Amino acid sequence: MNFFERQALAKRNTTRLVVLFAFAVVGIVLAIDLGVLLVFGGDPRLLVVSTLLALGVIGIGSLYRMASLRGGGESVAQQVGGVPVAEDTTDLHLRRLRNVVEEMSIASGVPVPKIYVLEHEPGINAFAAGYSPSDAVIAVTRGALERLNRDELQGVVAHEYSHILNGDMRLNIRLVGVLFGILMLGLIGRKILQHGGAVRGRDAMPVLFGALLALAVGYIGLFFGRMIKASVSRSREVLADASAVQFTRQTVGLAGALKKIGGLHDGSRLAERADAEEVSHMLFGDGTGLSGLFATHPPLLQRIQALEPGFKADGLERLKAQWLSAPPNGLDEDLQLGLAPAGHAALPGISTRIDLTPPMVAAQVGEPKQDDYRRADAIVATLPQELRSLASRRDGAAPLLMGLLLTDDDTVADRQRSEIIARMGLQVAAEARRLRDEHLRGLHPMLRLPLASLAFPTLRLRPRPELATFLDTVHAVVHADGQVSLFEYCLGRLLEVQLRESLDPARYARFGRRKPGNVRQEFATLLAVVAHCGNPSDPDQARRAYLAGMQRVLPRDHLPYAPPAEGVLALDAVWEPLDALDPLAKQVAVEAITDAVSHDGRVSVAEAELLRTICGVLHCPLPPMLERG
Incomplete structure (x- = not known):
């Protein structure tokens, strides 16, 4: 089972959760109505009131708990x-x-x-x-x-x-919310019994009965809640164990x-x-x-x-x-087993061309292997210590990322510097320029996105207004000269997607349902941009690359190759529709993109960065090194 199949399974589990929750709600409502029927008789109006009251309490409880978890994992x-x-x-x-x-x-x-x-x-x-x-x-x-x-x-x-990779997290967090709703009645009954001593006289018996009924129904809710969690969770834990072994080899x-x-x-x-x-x-x-x-x-x-x-x-x-x-003692065992950090693996020579095939890339999505861990260790070791330190510092992450965006053309860099000064101040601009001159100009292109990923968790610690200013600055720096390079677009887009999702995570938590046939024009635009970026001076080669991708994803459609006049910026319009694709359709999409970039049998570093960006925005994460040395 690959990444896309596991995503599809998580999507089916979400539907299963909804069905189980509905059964639990029906069971709780029937139990309450039965209690009301036994005590107060079969007055239809009373049964309607008890049903609506039960549904209201469950619904409000679930919505309240889910609202309290809108911040996501934190x-x-x-x-x-x-x-x-x-x-x-x-x-x-x-x-x-x-x-x-x-x-x-x-x-x-x-x-x-x-x-x-x-x-x-x-x-x-x-x-x-x-x-x-x-x-x-x-x-x-x-x-x-x-x-x-x-x-x-x-x-x-x-x-x-x-x-994280299989989409289980969003199901887990929603499970917390919906189960709180079916436990609400029991919690209300318990509180009434604990604090209901002040009720006296003829009002005491109905209140006591209502509390006992709510408490009894609460145990029914607890039963259903535990059954739902067990039903949804056990098989996923077995799969997660298997995936962990597959990851670490x-x-x-x-x-x-x-x-x-x-x-x-x-x-x-x-x-x-x-x-x-x-x-x-x-x-x-x-x-x-x-x-x-x-x-x-x-x-x-x-x-x-x-x-x-x-x-x-x-x-x-x-x-x-x-x-x-x-x-x-874990640290002592590390010393005995030779696992203490006495050094890092050496980073092998990185080619400016990478060999890959569509099935290979699809298999790598969400599937880190032991080689990827060794390579990641080597990447971290290869990065200059000052850059790694800045990536982990609250005052260093923003200048570092700005430095990555500064162009080598000093005239354009001066315009970019002015944009940074106007929004984030002279100190950030000066530090970004220093980092570009002293460290980032000589950094291998394949190390840039991994370095940015190390800075991301530090960056998102900043207050929301500062993050909004940062994103505005990124946009201004990228567009400072009226032209957007491929790397500027890739890094800017990834930062925007990741930061916006971290600021409002519940808004972006969904599994797509669209099929490729519903997003034909978006596919045509995406593949045309990919083909043109890989072959900017050879229209015939670009057309062949485009057709190779379209043949895989939409073999019966005949959309002509037409590179957008706005270049890579045309991709802004395709992300939302393509991210709404069904998980298995995304697998075909990744293979089609790979066909387009590898139609000549080889992929440049720039094309690899674009491929990783596309996969990242579509929530199909790829390792930083695509080759399997």
């Missing part, structure tokens, strides 16, 4: 007590976690998520939350940081990245983390049980202890045996006895 992490990990942290555990997350983001082609730690949780657990990769957070317990070695931590984080890390959950006293339980119940379907491991029909995760031994078929139950008992007196 809202969830903060509500369960998560503490953000500083970009410049010196804590060895947190630094190791940040390194793992940054490398995995570069390897998978998604923005670096915000990182949180649950400081007071000694169990081994983690979760990913958010509506889209642009607002995602990764949260890890302190127990996971202290007990897991680097391979095990990477396995856990890879498991969570599979939820080794089972030892993930299996080791699961063994430590089974062998240590704290396991994967969360101390805050109320929070654990609400987010149990998001967690890496079982946080509540529920089993049987209500279990949100497959049995631990079953998960381990899926990775190591020969592992037996008595193996967990031996580990429990071993770790009872001497619990494992």
